[in-house]
Amino acid sequence: MALLPNSTPYVGRLAPSPTGLLHLGHARTFWIAFERAASGKLWLRDEDLDPQRSRADFAAAMREDLCWLGITWQDEVRQSDRLALYREAMQKLIAAGHVYPCHCSRRDLERATLAPHEDTDDEPIYRGTCRPSGPWALGPEPLPQNYRFRVPDDEIIRFTDLHAGPQSFRAGCDAAADFGDFLVWRKDGLPSYQLACVVDDAAMGITEVVRGRDLLKSTARQILLQRALGLATPAYFHCDLMRDEAGVRLAKRHDVLSLRALRESGCTPQDVLAMLQLSPEARL
Numbered sequence: 001m002a003l004l005p006n007s008t009p010y011v012g013r014l015a016p017s018p019t020g021l022l023h024l025g026h027a028r029t030f031w032i033a034f035e036r037a038a039s040g041k042l043w044l045r046d047e048d049l050d051p052q053r054s055r056a057d058f059a060a061a062m063r064e065d066l067c068w069l070g071i072t073w074q075d076e077v078r079q080s081d082r083l084a085l086y087r088e089a090m091q092k093l094i095a096a097g098h099v100y101p102c103h104c105s106r107r108d109l110e111r112a113t114l115a116p117h118e119d120t121d122d123e124p125i126y127r128g129t130c131r132p133s134g135p136w137a138l139g140p141e142p143l144p145q146n147y148r149f150r151v152p153d154d155e156i157i158r159f160t161d162l163h164a165g166p167q168s169f170r171a172g173c174d175a176a177a178d179f180g181d182f183l184v185w186r187k188d189g190l191p192s193y194q195l196a197c198v199v200d201d202a203a204m205g206i207t208e209v210v211r212g213r214d215l216l217k218s219t220a221r222q223i224l225l226q227r228a229l230g231l232a233t234p235a236y237f238h239c240d241l242m243r244d245e246a247g248v249r250l251a252k253r254h255d256v257l258s259l260r261a262l263r264e265s266g267c268t269p270q271d272v273l274a275m276l277q278l279s280p281e282a283r284l
Contacts, residue, residue: 008207009040009041009207010036010037010039010040010041010207010208011037011040011041011042011043011204011205011206011207011208012033012036012037012040012041012042012043012206012207012208012209012210013033013042013043013044013045013201013204013206013209014030014033014034014042014043014044014045014066014071014073015045015047015197015211016030016044016046016047016062016066017047017048017050017054018046018047018048018054018055018056018058018059018062019050019053019054019055019058020053020058020258021058021061021062021065021258021259021260021261022061022062022065022066022258022259022260023257023258023259024242024257024259024262024272024275024276025212025241025242026259027069027259027272027276028239028242028276029210029211029212029239030066030069030071031069031071031273031276032210032237032239033210034071034072034073036208036210036237040207041074041075042072042073042074043073043074043075043076043077043204043206044063044066044073044075044076044077045076045077045078045079045200045204046059046062046076046077046078046079046080047079047193047196048078048079048080049079049080049190049191049193049196051190054080061260065259065260065263068259068263068269069259069269069272069273070269077200077204079196079200082196082199082200082203083189083190083191085199085200085203086191086195086196086199089191089195089198089199089229090147090184090185090191090195092229093147093149093184093225093228093229094147096228097150098149098150098228099147099148099149099150099184099185100130100131100132100147100148100150101130101145101146101147102129102130102145102146102147102148102181102183103130103145103146104126104129104130104146123179123182123183125173125175125177125178125179125180126148126173126180126181126182127173127180128173128180128181130148131148131150131173131181144187145187146183146185146186146187147183147184147185148181148182148183148184149181149182149183149184149194149221149224149225149228150181151171151172151173151179151180151181151182151221151224152171152224153171153172153173154170154171154172155170155171155172156168156169156170156171157169157170157171157220157223157224159219159220159223159233159236161216161219161236161237161238162208162235162236162237163213163237163238163239163240164213164216164238167216167219167220169216169217169220171220171224178217178220179217179220179221182194182221184225193218194218194221194222194225195225197218197222198222198225198226198229198231199229201222201234202226202229202231202232206234207234207235208234208235208236208237209234209235209236209237210237210238210239211236211237211238211239212238212239212241213238213239213240213241214241215238216238219236219238242276259272
């Protein structure tokens with residue numbers, strides 16, 4: 001894979017989805033991203049591609065809560081304004097034969113617009129129901145159906161994470177694979193999380209992606225898409241996940257641990273950073 005040169009100026013991003021209130025886990029990841037971009041540029045990317053769950057009040061709340069915590073950024077984009085970019089990338093994948101039409105369940109297709117979280121929410125390994133026996137190519141055309149990216153069978157995708165260390169994931173359609181052919185486009189005109197993320201990171205010049213370690217497997221998928229589209233691969237820093245007292249990963253259903261609820265209870269930004277075992281002066 002083509003890596004960005006070390007001399008490239010640092011460009012990072014915050015990438016919240018306006019589908020609920022930000023919680024302490026988001027705050028920790030975004031603070032780390034903010035600190036790592038201290039000498040460079042930081043984007044805010046509003047990942048609002050879930051039409052059923054994305055809400056304007058959540059989009060406003062995430063900006064307010066991040067600013068309250070002391071996190072700032074230099075520029076911002078909204079994914080729903082960038083559909084032409086995703087469509088162009090998808091047409092390239094079709095023309096090159098990297099994808100094929102898929103007619104599988106609506107549940108699988110709905111999952112693909114969201115960032116996966118841990119194994120229970122990850123896209124299930126696809127067993128090749130709609131996979132053609134040979135290369136499939138139709139040339140650039142409108143996108144009226146669902147498509148999957150055809151992964152190289154038995155290939156090990158390797159990368160070194162700046163926090164989690166060396167990683168490897170096996171692609172394929174059998175039980176031994178870590179992931180299979182994955183969804184990249186829906187017939188309702190929306191890209192999957194994986195494709196939108198890759199296109200945006202490249203278009204925004206992102207040099208380092210900071211996110212939770214529940215997305216390590218997504219990095220392997222995204223490396224395959226970067227390769228297919230001829231895009232450089234940024235560095236990756238996957239943070240440890242925050243969990244509640246029962247050991248469950250924090251999610252937006254943990255309303256009591258949302259930044260908004262903590263603010264309203266009288267917590268200060270310094271109180272929240274102390275909960276995260278971070279400080280305003282920290283440099284990671």
